[in-house]
Amino acid sequence: MFFSENNSRVQTLLRRHRELISYVFWGVMTTIINYAAYFLLTKGLQVYYLTSNIIAWTISVLFAYLVNKLFVFQSKGWAWRVALRELWQMVAARLFSLGLEMGILWLFVDVLYCDDAIVKLAANVVVVVVNYLLSKFIIFKKTND
Numbered sequence: 001m002f003f004s005e006n007n008s009r010v011q012t013l014l015r016r017h018r019e020l021i022s023y024v025f026w027g028v029m030t031t032i033i034n035y036a037a038y039f040l041l042t043k044g045l046q047v048y049y050l051t052s053n054i055i056a057w058t059i060s061v062l063f064a065y066l067v068n069k070l071f072v073f074q075s076k077g078w079a080w081r082v083a084l085r086e087l088w089q090m091v092a093a094r095l096f097s098l099g100l101e102m103g104i105l106w107l108f109v110d111v112l113y114c115d116d117a118i119v120k121l122a123a124n125v126v127v128v129v130v131n132y133l134l135s136k137f138i139i140f141k142k143t144n145d
Contacts, residue, residue, distance in 0.1 A: 027128050027131075030064045034059070038056035093138065097131050
């Protein structure tokens with residue numbers, strides 16, 4: 001009986017927080033893609049770290065748009081108008097968070113001489129929170145479209 005009650009509580013908790021759990025999972029996947037591209041470019045191909053960050057950002061934003069639309073916020077609107085609105089808002093919001101991340105990287109790497117790998121990790125924590133709030137309340141908000 002104890003296990004079935006616990007199982008029921010876990011299932012209820014998972015249903016109640018599905019969106020947040022899904023966002024964290026897909027956010028981790030997006031971050032892995034971002035990091036893989038970034039480190040492949042900076043460490044493997046010796047591309048300047050800010051250029052690498054922009055390329056990694058572009059790849060991860062396209063991935064994030066698709067998984068956020070399909071799995072996290074379950075936006076059903078595939079009409080041209082709805083998808084285009086979501087896409088441009090996603091790009092605009094992510095440009096804002098890219099600027100935030102770039103500023104953090106520049107300040108801590110170029111000005112304060114910190115290790116770029118550590119700074120990128122810390123900057124991503126800030127960016128993830130900002131991106132979730134923008135996605136939930138602006139980009140994929142529930143509408144009657």
